Amino acid sequence: MGGDGFKSRDTIAAVSTAPGKAAIAVIRISGPDAFACLVAIAGGGAEPRRAAFRAFRDPRDGGLLDRGLALWFPGPASATGEDLAELHIHGGRAVTAATLDAVLSIAGVRLAEPGEFTRRAFVAGRMDLAEAEGLADLLGADTEAQRRQALLQSEGALSAVVERWRERLVAAMALVEAGIDFSDEEDVTDAARGAARQEVEALARDIAEAIADRRAERMREGFQVAILGRPNAGKSSLLNALAKRDVAIVTEAAGTTRDVLEVHLDLDGVPVTVADTAGLRDAADAAEQEGVRRAEARGAAADLVLWLEDAAAAGEPPAVDASRIWRVASKIDLAEASAAVGHRISARTGEGLGALVAALAEAGREALGAGRDVGLTRARHRDAARAVHRQLADALASWDDTPDELLAEQLRAAATELGRITGRIGVEEVLGAIFSSFCIGK
Secondary structure (H helix, E strand, C coil): CCCCCCCCCCEEEEECCCCCCCCEEEEEEECCCHHHHHHHHHCCCCCCCCCEEEEEECCCCCCEEEEEEEEEECCCCCCCCCCEEEEEEECCHHHHHHHHHHHHCCCCEEECCCCHHHHHHHHCCCCCHHHHHHHHHHHHCCCHHHHHHHHHHHCCHHHHHHHHHHHHHHHHHHHHHHHHHCCCCHHHHHHHHHHHHHHHHHHHHHHHHHHHCCHHHHHHHCEEEEEEECCCCCHHHHHHHHHCCCCCCCCCCCCCCCCCEEEEEEECCEEEEEEECCCCCCCCCHHHHHHHHHHHHHHHHCCEEEEEEECCCCCCCCCCCHHHEEEEEECCCCCCCCCCCCEECCCCCCCCHHHHHHHHHHHHHHHHCCCCCCCCCCHHHHHHHHHHHHHHHHHHHCHHHCCHHHHHHHHHHHHHHHHHHHCCCCCHHHHHHHHCCCCCCC
């Protein structure tokens, strides 16, 4: 699957657990010399897929490194599709470093590159490219909703959708080709082409809907919220209150915030990024002018704008799409808020913050489609789906005038193009970018 312009004949090793002190660390070894490496370090092999307690020794001088568990997974029935060994050792930095150094001292073994274990699994056909991307997202998931979506994709949910699309195209191709086989029977040919056209039209609509639905892709980045308002409206205080720590400097002086400050929050399992921005006013100097420009740009790009206004001095919201603005009155412990605002808060006392957070979580859940089936999660997926949709649209536009043989070939090309999503074809140029996002031991 995917071809192999990737050199995988050597044996690689890396620490697969997080750096730092821990009870256990795992060193992973994959490649043709994995078993020989296990013998050299552990003094012998191990029964496949059964942990064996062993003394691990440095093959250079026989010195004891640690005692732990050795595991052996013969290929191709392993995570990478190759011979694979694991050393489970104590997780101290010195133990881990010494054991890895001993493994790398063995001839033919080198340190793995980022994502190389997963890339070898892809090359061996143990997973397709969409599943590998789901695994990368699973490793980077910060919230429960992101975890669920990434797990679905890593388990093949997106691949299954693409495969169903391909099967529908193959069925349409079969109907068109039936017309070729029964070209002497006009009624059969017309019926087959008509049924094929209905299927292709339905599939084109489904793919168009998938392209238009950006919720799964946005889930990876989170629901984007910008806090806008006049100077001294309490924007930085609100950011600190939401983050539950001092992220932004808060003073009585106007114009303290010059740049965009972000915090990434997990609101009831929904990923939300909240940005504090410079106060909107006629700026006095170049630095503040740039801050105002960035604030306006962030507001224009955000999924939701919290327009913050001092309860004692309510103002008008800026010229931003009204459907994306929530008016929020701040400092309600000092003054009564206008009836025009939707939320009333005090960052100092905490009044109203719980209701605001709950509302943000619900808005994010609705916008990102938390809990729904997985969709197209990356721009790469969307580009491939667009290419397929264009091919189907072209075929439909000239359907009545296109000979059966050429029409079948057009549908076959569209089915092949779907393979770009799962990595069946034409993905060599993106492999490096995809797998480099993984950690070294994955």
